[in-house]
Amino acid sequence: MKKIRFGFLFLTILPFFTFYSCFNLDEQVFSEVTEESFIPTEKDMAALLASAYSPLTYIMNWQGYFDLQEEPADCIITPTRPNGWDDGGTYRRMHQHQWTSEQWQPYNTYLTSYEGINNANRVMDQVKSGSLPVGDLGDATIAELRAIRALWYSILLDTHGNVPLVTAFTDEIPEQASRQQIYDFVVTELTEAMPDLSEKNDRDTYGRMNKWAAYMVLARVYLNAKVYTGTEQYAKALECVNEIIKSGLFELSTDFSDNFTIDVDYRNKEFIFAVPYDKIYAGAAQHAKWYPPVARFHFGSTFQTWDGSCANPQFINSYQEGDKRLEKTWLMGPQYSITNPTQLVWTCLNYLPSLTCFKGTENHTSIDYGYRVAKWEFDNTATFNWGHDFPYFRYAETLLIKAECLLRLGQEEEVAADLVSQIRRRVFDNEEQAKVTVADLKADTKIKYGTLDWDNNLDVLGDQTPVQFGGLYDEWGWEFACEAQRRIHMIRFGTFSSKNWFNHVAVTDGHTAIFPIPYEELQSNKNLSQNPGYSM
Template sequence: MKLNCLYIAGALAFALNFTGCTNLDEKVYSSYTDENFPSSPEQYASMTGPIYVAAQKLFDNNLYELQEMGTDEIFVPTRGGDWYDGGRYVDMHYHIWTPSHILIKNAWDSGFSGIGTCNQVLSQFEALPDNDGKAQTIAEIKVMRAWFYFYMMDTFGGVPIVTKFDQSVEAPSANTRQEVFDFIAKDLEENTEYLSNEANNKTYGRPTQGMAYTLAAKLYLNAEVYTGKPQWEKAEYYCDKVIALNQYQLGDYFDMFKPDNGAKDKEPIFSVPFDANKAKGNRWFLRTLHFSHQKTFSLSQAPYNGWCVAPDFFDFYTDDDIRKKIFLYGQQYDASGNPMIYNGVNVVLDP
């Protein structure tokens, strides 16, 4: 009987395969073509997705380390065999890095990768017909490009200005810091009016007028450093523009750092979203927490026991400064409130 069943199953399979190979007609329920995609504001927005992935990588690929590890704000001691990493963090702490340092290379690469992504997506829009949402989307792309360029200019000074996505173009020479400053200012000035003036769940993580005005304010606030000429009045002007939108308000200091800050908090002006399922990559908490804090915060992964703050910097905060609560120090506890024991040792973090 078993043999007969196999013969029958084999015959049926052959018949099905044979039938499938001779009938190649398929019923198409929907399809995207050049004529129908993109054709709505939602579809326009979906095309910009790679830009925001690049924004995530900008801060995950060493720009933040490059900015902060040469200060007292982030200190990465070598712990036994951990965290030496070829001396990259020692170099930053003692200010002995070179132009070929890995953090410099990674920050440069991720920044210009973001700029290139903006140019690539922008080139895809050039041939599209005018539709609702096109002007706003192009403005968002250019403001995000200005955002990338702001960090590149702030970090490196004079950098190449690239506005076209063309792999055949030779490597451009660097522009002056003044030229980059003017380029950023021009893109912000020409595109901000096309952005949404609202800060809500729909615009969360995307450039809005408030974000562009704030970026312009930061640009002019530091104008004397960037160009040698102070521009305090323009910095004040753009700060007033942010306030006039009436979209933001100061709230609880710690609410800004909660996972749902975009849904509840009105203080953040621009956020780079991460999500445990849809937008992974946020590893800051893993880098800064002790191994034992996996039980404190019920984490699925053990932290790395790495970054901390220099003791002298920590001591600048007075005990009545609410910001001091952001640091973990003293006796540590698990999620149930019990004193933490790790490898038989009571976990006390000594500032």
């Protein structure tokens, strides 16, 4: 096989025989496998644990985690288009922070997180009871299950905060835990699991929670600890990323775009933890929301995309001259037919008049508005779903976490600047442009905040307080645009609840920094209370 795949294929194929490999169909066939005779090897474990991982594929699917982290932020906007896309106002509510407890994006993330948690609990109970024999792999299996469960809870810690803490596969109605309790649980689980997690970074651990993925979950949680608990933990985040750096197992890809190709796999040394997709068995559909239906004539694909999202012009205008991440992240300008290079198909303009594109009763919707997401290589061989693996943790994030911790701790600030410069060198041809100074990182953001009028001029400025470490804030944005992270960084840097952008006016009481507990969950579990600032 050209590309390895994680054991998500268990959804459609016998689970013991689906992980990452091509099989010899001439192997001897046994009539029966019993609990007593089945002793799994290390390679079998991935298929046994697959159900705890498989819901992660919803990250890049309809109104999933990608939308949850990007639509409320200042990078991506989904306006009304000629073929629709108001969708009952769902994207307007996300952009303007007017969502309710019945909003699908937060509800979908809540549901898929608990699907992963419940599956991890079920397999863990089977291992502990002996109904799922694992031989000498018991400690490693339990550690991996605790780690993936902790990753799921780290998502809920960030998105919903105060959620049920379920640690066993049971029918009991769970109690609600505080955000502090969820934080403590994630930290404890990962810390205790760490000694038994694999230190390998290879084909067999790709897409699985090894020691380095666990360190990254901890690092991200510690980096955002002040948001989650009110207490800074930058020193602990620094310790975690230093362990990853010290391992020597990871490095930046030479080409930024190598992280987003059709065939990216375990050989990419920038990936610390990936969510593997397969366009046949476990595909992603997020790309359908990035391009207009006519895009098939430009790319030469057989499937039709649905139109939808584009870039906020303010975010685009913040890029520095010479930064190739602009062209490697966004589709810009005239797009011509693949069969007739002189035939214009559509033009991606760095302009968007409003969320609705209506002026009074006049319909001004257009497929031309906005640069389109183009970070992932377009797969024109797909029938619809894509199979690009999603980089949940990249080594670039490790380096930026270290840089941010050093700056916030006031330690080795020149090292912080060198780390950021290291990341920038692969996207600038000019060494002087690639290099940043401590002063650059401490300067205000280059994003010009304020709402935009119809002509994309600044209108209602709102809060204009300089963003602390705004230069580093911008680096997070440019490096990880469209990777389901922007909301997290905006909250940490204090812009999510204070700044105006495009058609968004700040909700300054801060309650939208976490999402509401879904209405359906409140109705089915009377132990749950709604998060502050939201009605039922």
